[in-house]
Amino acid sequence: MKIATLNINSVNARLAPFLAWLDDIKPDIVLLEEIKTEYNGFPFFEISAAGYEAKVLGQKGYNGVAVLSKIPVNVLHENLPNFEDTQARYLEVQAGDVVISSVYMPNGNPTGSEKFEYKLKFMDAFNEHAEKLLKQYDKVIFGGDFNVILSADDVYDETLFKDNALCAEGARRRLTALKYLGFYDVYKTLHAKENGYTYWDYGPTAFVNDFGMRIDFFFASASMIQTLKSCVVDKDLRKIEKPSDHTALVAEFEI
DNA sequence: ATGGCCATGCACCATGGA
Numbered sequence: 001m002k003i004a005t006l007n008i009n010s011v012n013a014r015l016a017p018f019l020a021w022l023d024d025i026k027p028d029i030v031l032l033e034e035i036k037t038e039y040n041g042f043p044f045f046e047i048s049a050a051g052y053e054a055k056v057l058g059q060k061g062y063n064g065v066a067v068l069s070k071i072p073v074n075v076l077h078e079n080l081p082n083f084e085d086t087q088a089r090y091l092e093v094q095a096g097d098v099v100i101s102s103v104y105m106p107n108g109n110p111t112g113s114e115k116f117e118y119k120l121k122f123m124d125a126f127n128e129h130a131e132k133l134l135k136q137y138d139k140v141i142f143g144g145d146f147n148v149i150l151s152a153d154d155v156y157d158e159t160l161f162k163d164n165a166l167c168a169e170g171a172r173r174r175l176t177a178l179k180y181l182g183f184y185d186v187y188k189t190l191h192a193k194e195n196g197y198t199y200w201d202y203g204p205t206a207f208v209n210d211f212g213m214r215i216d217f218f219f220a221s222a223s224m225i226q227t228l229k230s231c232v233v234d235k236d237l238r239k240i241e242k243p244s245d246h247t248a249l250v251a252e253f254e255i
Numbered sequence: 256a257t258g259g260c261c262a263t264g265c266a267c268c269a270t271g272g273a
Binding site (some may be wrong): 061109199202203213215242 | 258261262264270271
């Protein structure tokens with residue numbers, strides 16, 4: 001099973017190159033974040049023609065998550081079941097005995113604001129739900145944009161972001177707690193020494209100089225990660241004309 | 256020496272992203 005996750009920063013603004021990429025990589029499951037459309041604006045026809053069924057939790061203008069699949073999936077949760085939310089940031093499906101979620105955690109800037117409080121509350125609810133899932137299922141995997149820079153190794157210059165919500169101690173502590181619950185950082189399991197950046201600011205110098213951040217992740221339960229074959233950052237989507245500021249993370253499992 | 260983007264929406268600026 002090949003699973004990809006991508007913060008696409010508007011699915012409609014990048015549909016053609018995204019479809020070409022799908023045809024090239026052929027993942028079984030694709031998790032999308034920031035589709036930036038409500039359900040009715042989602043390009044179901046084109047995605048279906050490419051061979052994928054789409055489950056969509058949309059929102060007008062902002063946010064929005066989706067799960068595309070070549071294999072049958074059924075939706076378990078739209079939004080976290082334990083968190084009242086007006087924003088579309090979580091979509092959980094089941095494919096066979098695997099539970100897979102697309103996650104778009106809040107940015108939370110500026111620190112100290114209501115947005116920051118919302119970020120921490122979302123992360124608390126997420127961890128609580130993650131813990132419950134582990135008790136119910138063996139194979140669980142989360143993928144998406146977690147909007148947390150876990151350590152100095154995960155950003156080109158940490159000093160520039162010391163007051164940023166992505167580096168905030170409360171955010172780091174919560175994402176680290178997810179690891180202690182038993183969720184493995186899939187990319188780092190195989191690539192401890194590579195930076196694994198998945199995001200580069202728009203602007204002419206960031207991508208060419210690799211001034212990036214690692215803020216997109218897969219987190220997998222133990223029995224899921226035992227089947228891990230590979231995990232790569234696919235930079236091709238960051239090289240297209242009019243790219244998203246994020247690129248895709250692709251993981252393969254022997255399932 | 257500084258700053259450099261981009262998508263959306265009742266839309267030619269404001270907001271959000273990170």
